[in-house]
Structure formats: C-alpha cells, structure tokens
Amino acid sequence: MKKAYILDACALIAYLTEERGADIVGDMLDLAEQGERRVFMHAVNLLEVYYGVRREYGEAAAKEMLENVKDAPIEVCFDTSENVIVEAGRLKSQYKISLADSIGLAQAFLMNASFVTSDHHELDVIDNAEDINFTWFR
Numbered sequence: 001m002k003k004a005y006i007l008d009a010c011a012l013i014a015y016l017t018e019e020r021g022a023d024i025v026g027d028m029l030d031l032a033e034q035g036e037r038r039v040f041m042h043a044v045n046l047l048e049v050y051y052g053v054r055r056e057y058g059e060a061a062a063k064e065m066l067e068n069v070k071d072a073p074i075e076v077c078f079d080t081s082e083n084v085i086v087e088a089g090r091l092k093s094q095y096k097i098s099l100a101d102s103i104g105l106a107q108a109f110l111m112n113a114s115f116v117t118s119d120h121h122e123l124d125v126i127d128n129a130e131d132i133n134f135t136w137f138r
Contacts, residue, residue, distance in 0.1 A: 004113035009048035021137035032073035
C-alpha cells in the first residue's frame with residue numbers, strides 16, 4: 001500500500017500561500033501526482049480553509065481555491081464512518097482539540113496515514129501519547 005498523508009487546514013494554507021513549509025507539502029503533492037503517494041483531506045478540514053479564504057479575501061477567491069484543490073492530487077473525503085466519529089469523539093474529548101483536527105487525526109489513525117500539520121502547540125501532546133503518525137512541515 002502506498003504511503004498516505006492526511007492534510008490539515010494549516011498544511012493546505014501553507015501550500016497555497018507559500019508559507020514556510022510549503023515546499024514539504026508541495027513535495028507530497030508531487031509524489032501523489034506521480035502515483036507514488038496518496039494525499040487526503042477531510043471535507044471538514046477543507047471547510048476551515050474555505051471559510052478562512054472567504055472571510056479574508058471574498059467569495060470569488062474561496063471558490064477559486066476550491067477549484068485549485070479539485071485540480072490537485074488531493075482526495076477529499078466527504079464520508080464520515082462510525083469509526084471516524086467514535087475515534088474523533090474520543091480524541092476531541094480527551095485532548096480538547098478542534099473538531100476538524102479530531103476528524104483528521106481519527107482519519108489518519110484509521111487509515112494508518114500520517115497527519116500533516118504544523119500545530120505543535122495543540123498536537124505535540126497527542127503525538128507523544130497516541131499511536132498516530134505525524135508529519136510536521138515546520
């Protein structure tokens with residue numbers, strides 16, 4: 001099975017805005033484009049990016065961002081299984097993290113994928129305590 005990554009909102013934002021660490025996310029997407037890796041993002045995490053872009057830059061920019069994501073080798077997951085709900089609920093209640101992060105982390109755990117993030121201040125504790133793979137891009 002190909003190595004898989006689950007992007008959180010900050011990973012996609014860093015890539016789109018060419019922030020520090022964008023090259024790491026870009027390399028993952030290049031490998032996905034070549035068929036060597038798979039890159040996923042849950043729709044809830046994409047929603048975070050959409051509303052942030054819309055709030056900051058307007059509806060047209062947000063829609064353009066969505067079109068760019070559709071063209072990228074990112075597989076957006078719209079379904080949330082009972083297993084994701086249970087695991088996300090456990091993580092959210094235990095660590096008091098955002099709903100979007102809890103869903104992305106649950107998805108990473110259940111898929112044996114790596115959660116791509118830079119949110120050390122919220123997620124280092126989970127990285128140290130849980131059997132979830134992380135890829136820190138900064």
